[in-house]
Amino acid sequence: MTAVREPKISLSDVTLVHTNEERRQENVAVEDLTLDINEGEFLCVVGPSGCGKSTLLSAIAGFMKPRLGTVTMNGRKIDKPGADRGVVFQEYALLPWKTVLDNVAIGLRYRGVPKAEREKTAREYLAMARLSEAADKYPHELSGGMRQRVAVARTLANTPEIMMMDEPFAAVDAQTRLTLQEELLRVWASNPITVLFITHSVEEAVFLADRVAVLTPGPGRLRSVVDIDIPREDRHWDTISNTPRFVELRDHVMKLVRDPSR
Ligand SMILES: Nc1ncnc2c1ncn2[C@@H]1O[C@H](COP(=O)(O)OP(=O)(O)O)[C@@H](O)[C@H]1O
Ligand SMILES: [Mg+2]
Known part of the structure; x- marks a missing residue:
């Protein structure tokens, strides 16, 4: 029997809207999104640029309130930023x-x-x-x-109870990026807190995650959540590209990101 994991963060029918006061414009960034982030899991969110990934992080960080729906942590509504949620930005x-x-x-x-x-x-x-x-x-x-x-x-x-990372490795060169991903997994293994990791790189997401949540092009809706059942001990860049399961999952997630009909 597997242990039931409690959700650390729960997003329930969440719609997130940016308002531009001057031009009185409204921009729906995330629409009707329902997703749990479980205690202790490494969840990656992928989706094309502008699909609402950073906005989603803002709502969990407490920088922004949902127009519709609820965002909770440990069952309590999130309404402001707090030290229990740590954010690592790209800069x-x-x-x-x-x-x-x-x-x-x-x-x-x-x-x-x-x-x-x-x-x-x-x-x-x-x-x-x-x-x-x-x-x-x-x-x-x-x-x-x-x-x-x-x-x-x-x-x-x-x-923090959850560490959130918004495309943290996007600004470094490709080789360094691979090293940083392995390094992050090593650090996380000795400090296994809940992680929300945002990226537009499917490879990065599949390499790092327990589960990958795929968003549709903006306004972001949840297209699919994919379980990444690759053992943690197999997550090394020098070998993973030869692992059939990695290739299979990467291609599957890639299709979900690219093909609007799915
Ligand atoms: N501060 C803002 N004011 C108005 N619109 C915004 C703001 N931030 C983001 N948006 C819009 O919300 C949508 C989602 O943006 P964002 O969450 O940054 O996407 P991603 O991180 O996936 O690239 C985009 O259409 C973007 O233009
Ligand atoms: Mg972003």
């Missing part, structure tokens, strides 16, 4: 005048954790991200890939 949003260590410790500082304790915690998360050597460096001294790993360490150091 790393590190503070350039602070060291890597201070960047990772910053959330703890806002929460009033004493200096010695927050530095100890920050060092633990840096070690987990294999960044101990970079603790005293400044963001501009790091590569894009390293900065993104710092951003992940900083988010995890705040011990």
Whole structure:
């Protein structure tokens, strides 16, 4: 018998609308979306540019309220941002005048954790991200890939219940991107919290996810949710492309993203 996983986040018939006050325009970004993100799962959302992925993240982060439907976390309605939901953006949003260590410790500082304790915690998360050597460096001294790993360490150091990532690796080169994906899975294995990962790359989604939610072109509706039953120990870029199941799932998800008739 498999354990029943409780939903961490529940989206129920959610419609998200952007309003442009000046031009009095309304833009429906996400329509009638129902989706659960289960406790401890790695869920990827894919869909073409403009289909509402970032808007969906905004609603869960509490930056935006649904026009229709409800968004809940642990059964309670989300109505504002909170430290229980950590967000990693594509632009790393590190503070350039602070060291890597201070960047990772910053959330703890806002929460009033004493200096010695927050530095100890920050060092633990840096070690987990294999960044101990970079603790005293400044963001501009790091590569894009390293900065993104710092951003992940900083988010995890705040011990959120869900980590949300919006195309976090889109700005790095292709090779670094593969390394970062493997690295993220390694870090997540030692810190297995609920993850919502947004990407427009089907390959990335299938490589990382427990489940992939495919959105239709905007306004985004849920087209399909695909279970990725590839064992975690097989998720390495040097071998995965030769794995028939990976190829099969990738092609299946690709078709769902591309073919509007499905
Ligand atoms: N702040 C905003 N004001 C008005 N429209 C917006 C705003 N942000 C996004 N949109 C629109 O909402 C739709 C979904 O955008 P977005 O969620 O950014 O898509 P994605 O992340 O999938 O590329 C698009 O049509 C976009 O133009
Ligand atoms: Mg986006």
